Amino acid sequence: MEKTNIEVKWKNNMSFDAIVNGHVIPLDAEASVGGQDQGPRPKPLILVALAGCTGMDVVSILNKMRVELEDFKVDVSGELTDEHPKYFNKIHITYSFKGKDLPMDKLEKAINLSQERYCGVSAMLIKVAELTHEIVLM
């Protein structure tokens, strides 16, 4: 059984430092709730975990398929529930690719492999939220 440990240390007011894999990520709230915006809000990091996880999968799979990318980004939009406590119950991922004569079938295959087989964050979030995605060519 594999464990992952992270730590979040209070600095002052609503400001914290997270320590993850030896890297420090500042976290903070917005001014309206007493924060100073010295770092991102915590909740959107769920969407970052998803984008990073599937993004790394896709880059790695396309690399093995010898598909060369000039540029690539993953945008994630999460819809919050109306009721408190608010969480993301609809999540849309937009994969944007740039490159010469990109083979659409391989892009789709790489994304499907990530979503269905490799990405643990997708596997976790799909139990809670409706997950959809689209491909955009830049």
Add this chain to the structure above:
Amino acid sequence: MEKTNIEVKWKNNMSFDAIVNGHVIPLDAEASVGGQDQGPRPKPLILVALAGCTGMDVVSILNKMRVELEDFKVDVSGELTDEHPKYFNKIHITYSFKGKDLPMDKLEKAINLSQERYCGVSAMLIKVAELTHEIVLM
């Protein structure tokens, strides 16, 4: 209906930059899978989202209760499933407090309010994982 948007841009190899609330968080894989460790792995950010969310709640609630903290941190340990794709199915939160004559009942009340009423990340993860917590006095 409230939306949250984040973006994750590919830099090179397995290295990405996430943009969240205007802040940049580098993400990277470990060397064994072609990364250069220029930032944290994406999956543990789920645990950071949880720690930050409940940590901010607890600081804010204790502040309203006029409980003064000298120090505070939130450690989160996540157990991954044995099967691929691996995700966290057991999550343990350790709340560590330091202060003079801290009232244990108020610490417990603040944590329970966060876990049961305020923290959207807890509300989301409790649908997927077994969530437990403990209090430690430093």
